[in-house]
Amino acid sequence: MRNNLFNKSLCALAVTSALLSAPAAMAQDQASAENKKEAGLEKIQVTARKTTESLQEVPVSITSIGAMELSEKGIETLTEIQQFAPNTTLQTSRGTNSTLTAFIRGVGQQDPLWGYEPGVGIYIDDVYVARPQGAVLDLLDVERIEVLRGPQGTLYGKNTIGGAVKYVTKPMSGDTQFTARGTVGSYNQRDVKLTGQIPLVDDTLFVGFGYADLNRDGYGEYLVSALDGQDKENYNKDLTASRLTLEYHASDDLFMRLAWDKTKDKSNAKGGYRLLPSLLTDAGVPDSVYDSYTSLPTWNLVELEGLSLTVDWTVNDNLGLKYVGSKRDSYSPTNIDFDNTQLDIFDVPAVYDDNNTTHEIQATYRTEGMSLVGGVYLYDGESCGQFEAILGFLGRFAYGGLGADGLTREVSGCNNSESQAAYVQGSFDLTDKLSMTLGARYTKEDKDASVFNGVLLTNVYPESGWIPGYERPAGQLVPMVLGTDTNGDGVLDAPKKADWSRFTPRVGLEYQVNSDFMWFASYAQGFKSGTFNPRATINEPAADPEVVDSFELGIKSDWGNDFRANVTLFQLKHKDRQYIGILPGEDATDLQQLLGNVAENTVSGIEGEFTYVATDALTFDLALGYTNVSIDKNDAIPPLIGLASTPKYTMNLAANYVLSTDLGDFVFNANYYYRDDYRLFETSDLLYQDGYGMLNASVAWESTDGNWFGSLHMKNITDEEYLVGGYDFVVQNADGSYGPGLGGDQTLIGYYGDPRTVHLTVGYRF
Template sequence: MKTTLKRAPLALAVSLASALSAAPSLAQQAGATALEEVVVTARKRTENLQDVPIAVSAFSAADLAIQGVDDITDLQYSLPNTTLQVSRGTNTTLTAYIRGIGQQDPLWGFEPGVGIYVDDVYIARPQGAVLDVLDVENIEVLRGPQGTLYGKNTIGGALKYTTRRVGNEPTFEVEGTVGDYQRRDLKVMGSVPIIEDTLFISGGAAVLKRDGYGEFRNTGADNYNKDVATGHLKLEWRPSDSLALILAGDKTRDTSNAKGGYRLTPSLITGQQPYSSVFDSDTSLPTDNLVETEGASLHAIWDISDRWQLKSITAYREGRTDTPIDFDATAVASVDVPAIYEDDQTTQEFQLNYSGDRFNAVGGLYYYEGNACGVFDLILGVFNTTVENGGCVDTESYSAYFQGAYDVTEALSLSFGGRYTQDEKSASVYRNVYLGARYPDSGGGTLVAVQSDFDDSDSWGEFTPHLGVQYTFNDNLMAYASYTSGFKSGGYDMRANISVNPNGDEPFDPETVDAYEIGFKSTLWDRRLRLNAAAFYNDYTDMQVTVQRAVGGADFASQVLNAGASEMQGFELELVAALTDALTLSATYGYIDAEFTELEWFDPNAQANVDVSDQWVISNTPEYVYNIGVQYDLDIGGWGTTLLASAAYRDDVHIFEVPSVLDEEGYTLYNASIVLRSPNERWTLGLHGKNLSDEEYRIAGYNFAATYDDQGNLVAAGLGGEDTVTGFYGDPRTIAFTVNYAF
């Protein structure tokens, strides 16, 4: 049922903030100390979090260490209306959604709805984007379109990962972690001034290993294991007080086994029943898996004057993924998909910042050139056939952006800006059917049919504006309202099957969103309480939805639809309170009502257009989420000690656009940490427990199911003659002990 945005939650929160600002100070009564100021660079300049009129959450290196955050997917439980999860069948591919906007399908050539930035360099591919925490200064997550501030696609929001800067004092840090499932991690980080005040070198490296949470029953290989090596190196030259040049390089190599899914139903071919552990599987493919990503960048930062700063960011990145995916999770090659993805990108950004007494602004020019290629083979053993899909897409993107903020009075500020983007894409796609088994890296089979073979190109351009108003009532309370338009360009379906979808060679259109947001930020009770709230409404046009359907048992069809219209509306709350000198309470809450209002698709089985706006759902977007945490600080024998406990709830979530048995019911994760710091602050010991109740929760899956009648009788087998309904799950209960030494 369609609903309208309710004013009650925001009105209640504003009333609460007003009441608290006038109430006696609870913190004074309890004798608590004030909360530390949180500094962010979300708007490309250093600001107090409470002065920034956008919904942004920030995590310092200390925050991440206390919580035992291993990679960026851990952050989703502390963020309202945000999904950051490992994609199906992978170890380091990211599924990211913010306020209902994201990328469900990690196929090559598709553009993510959430922008990932590492030291201001845009990461175009989801493969390898599950970033491990290494040598981090801070991580900021911005919700809502950010195109007037950031380089490439940020239609849904942006995650900004910033590594540590260096100084004149040499630093060295080594960290080791051991835990159950034979976890053994080693991280080494440091920096050295080669020439004082002028030349510095810094970097970090990590080896992260863990045995599997389960196994492949028919081979004995680990399932859900981890084997990652990563590192980065930076050389920073400051030839003068006004100029800095930073040359950086990084590389990550993930050789963890390919993940096997858990069968939710018995196999129609082998009779295999669902195993007792969701982390156990079978496979008919080798489990060898490789994801490599690497890149280099050059930052030039010139402080022209006290008011003007010019930045140039030049970067190159490339990656390769070689992965075997066993959809059906049996020892028989019923629905096997070995795949290879390769991509590279070159980006150049020029950014000019101005900081004045009443006017601040950032503007820039951005260029992106990328090439993404891939090939996968759908091996259908029962039919002794293979469908091979492959091709490349080349992208060139040019854009200019600007955002300024003008202080009309000491209390009233206006922000305004815009972005123009011009994207050009050319694609080549082929789809062949072979008799026998065929593999991307070794060939095989006999060609019997060509289902697609086309080359095409197209271009799209769009101007997206931003308008905002901010009013500061006093030092403790600020309110804001904004309108921002977001844009993501069109493209081509790299799985197009023209034999069943005659229009499959036509490009899909760009998607746009008009995003409205109102909110407030408050610092109350003598700076012991930070209470921030935001309400939003997204009017989405031509939302890109990827759809895959089996056509009979021996073929499948893919489409990238442009949903005519969809809406997302919701509310977010973030709270931190220093209740006493030792005790701190934190909480976040997010609510979203997301739905399609217009949606029609071409059913390849019925060969007809069908209105599904009342049947389909927005995936990877729980209706509400919340997190409650308490932190207690004390001194034990001169060692500073922090005790942390939290509970994070995520409501029911749909894995795909159509409700299915894969959908996960709401669940709560309980985490706890004990962290001790030595008197000289060189040693840090941490004991971290995650998912302490050992909750079983599904985060992804494959659904090419058989059809049954109301009495449970088989009507028709699914893809490959199987009943393929396989799920992938979040981590079980884990305990880890970390020792960190730094000087």
């Protein structure tokens, strides 16, 4: 049935495109690009293939949103981009305000624990952001956001099996510029953003800067907290972000950029909403989905810092060379109360500590009828962490007779990765209309892992001072699992090791019917890195890489200068899926977790992005996505019942109207976003979000001289409540009732997206 559906969709696209080809060809004869009116379809430039090209020339399914559109729509964080990109999920994960959950076409990674690799790659100016902590980026001095759907294994390498999201910052003009903007809004939102640039040497050396101080009260509060004197705001925001950039234009052919950025998020830990009342205390179901209870500290911290160097040399008219190097560090101590009660039923304080360095040398070569891009890439990263699964109430109940004052399963360790890759991709003209794309990447990866894992009959926290008066005894680390500690200093002498190598190809055909209409078909492969189980309780082998094989058939088409239709049909096979199986042991302290390549699924679907320029002032955009999922192999324990965070349908309808007056230009925006039903976890429907629609509207203004600007934005106008994360440690009985799960309570917890908000921005630039 699945294949029949896909074949029928291909047939429908073929018939539709055949009908479109003739009018498009006629349109080319009637008017050349030079004679088109100024108003009309925007010419969008992207760097999806690591070279600057028109969106309509790139045979990849891409959504690109530029700086002006981001500003006019009031888009402030990366997660808001999901509304405008079909079949895309970009949401804030459970427990924090900064951790990203990303899925494209049903491929991603739900668990942000160290060692687990993402399925969607996040890039800032071609620098890979390896971990989801802190990846909910606030948009500062951005030129555009690109969402590339489908595996990007040739040009971008591992961990892009679902796709890639590129954050591209604005280049400097060389002039002295300064922009200040302030925002006030719902829940006492108060933001300040400062950006600018100064020429140190005219036309040669520039320094740019950006700073943001973002604050907002909580959408809800912690109704009860076990610790006195805490900030009880829930879903609040307290974040600062800084950027410094030094650009050196040595000549027309040689460009260098040194960039530094730092983000510090001190927003509170995010408390979940109890969907069921507690069996062990008086924590009931709160009135607001943003209210919670906790027995942990409410503080939270995410610190990110990065340094990158780019050198771009145009050797001659045909050849260009580029180097991109980076170093990124992140540190995040966090408090996640799984049960969300004032008792220590299931608390998980944790620390994430990551760092990585990358080096990439790239060459591009263009000549008539051919373009090539290739290079080498090196990655060296360390991802470490520690968490305490505190089941204190259960420990006192089960082991109190043995003198237990709590129960903690402590897990800590590191997953270290080194990888080297070489890649090349070229497009070749076979005729004046037909071209072929061939690409390949070879990746060699070495990993080692150490894990400490054991049980203590007391409540422990990662560090001294985690809660008031808490001092951690020295040498408290529990027995290790992977590796050997020969001298008793808590350091593993022989971590578990594994290595993999992978060849990932890409083959495509493009047929340019005319300057406004292109067919493309492609096969691409990508892989997600093999890994060790950071929660391991037995010495098990590492899981092999996941692999995605993807087939696409699509069109890029402009009808005159008024209508654009880009449509892609795809089918992907997601193989060797890594999955954690949870096997209950003899008692509460024996919770085995096994990691293996035990599942396989197929996703077929369609994506369409349409733009209609109704008048010089009025434009409509429509983005549609559809996915059909089948599970082909299902040896997971418990078994998979579907895909996480993957609705069958997504739709966004947007309108933009420009009104020119003597006071300046006013731009009115409105969009309606619909997201179909989806489950939060692949093995359970206990947390299931019904389809919902979200309405947003805004008006932006800019003065006639371009100095003053302002905007008013209303988001989620109908105040929809929708799940973006959760925990389901509860048992559902045959009669539909619920019983206690791990920790001895009914732990069914939901985290929700933003409520209705209104904010006003005023700014000045010179």
